[in-house]
Amino acid sequence: MYRTGAAARLAGLPVETLRVWERRYGLSDAQRSERGQRLYSAEQVARLSLLKQLVDQGHAIGVLAGLTREQLQSMLGLSGQAQTQSAAPVRAIMISNTLTRRLAAMGREATGIDVRAHCASLEQVDELPPQSSADVLIIEMSELDDGVLPRVAAARERVEVGAVVVLYRFCPSATIRALRAQGCLVARVPADLSELAVLCRSALSGQRLPLPEPDTAVLPRRFDEDTLVTIANASDRLVCECPRHLSDLLMMIGSFERYSLQCASRNPEDAELHALLGRASGQARVLLEDAMERLAIAEGLPLPGRRP
Structure with missing residues (x-):
């Protein structure tokens, strides 16, 4: 099941558009999580994707909203065989x-x-x-x-x-x-x-995703990606998913730091800004790495790159 943001992104829609469609046309019967968040199945995401393609071709959403997935596929020229293959x-x-x-x-x-x-x-x-x-x-x-x-x-x-x-x-x-x-x-x-x-x-199916905004930053890190993946995989036996999520965050920060080293500065002010971003990301990295080390020790997870 996908939350609203993920469902919209995979269908190629802005979240605001999906919400408007649901409010005006009763577009989907999304389930609710225990916290009240909307949850969409893969089938619903696929239907949203079909709607997006047809709207892009000039069809009115008010007309499309009442059609079945099979009817939408027919309008796009998709065969039943393609529908069957999509589930494999x-x-x-x-x-x-x-x-x-x-x-x-x-x-x-x-x-x-x-x-x-x-x-x-x-x-x-x-x-x-x-x-x-x-x-x-x-x-x-x-x-x-x-x-x-x-x-x-x-x-x-x-x-x-x-x-x-x-x-x-x-x-x-x-x-x-x-x-x-x-x-x-x-x-x-x-x-x-x-x-x-x-x-x-x-x-x-030839779909494309919205172009994201560029990012920037600096600084080295303590855990390499192999160590973080080892921790994430070992945490699968735990009820708590924090080690896996924290591993993902640390990989993101490490990636952001390396990427920033390749980012060209347009002028002295731009260089100063990138230096500030580097210091900020370094401070965040240190805090998260300390938290990861304490979490891994508490949960008995492996730390191949652990410092003495």
């Missing part, structure tokens, strides 16, 4: 290290992703089979710049898939535009990996 696991080739491990830990049934082959980075793309029976190539990199463009194109040519999904934590808007010009779906690494299958299906 997405066959994927993975170029990633941490994400592949997380998917393996969760299992195909939980994520909806069937990993057919994988390698750790774009530099190792020659290790992949030259042709595969996969649907999607998934590339995950924490920070992206325009130097990645020819390597993504080469990887796509090697594996011959129907779509490419590029996942990042920080990336300049110009690089996102360039990747989209190559036909890639580009998105931030989702916190909930059950969203990944929906992103892959969006890529296969």
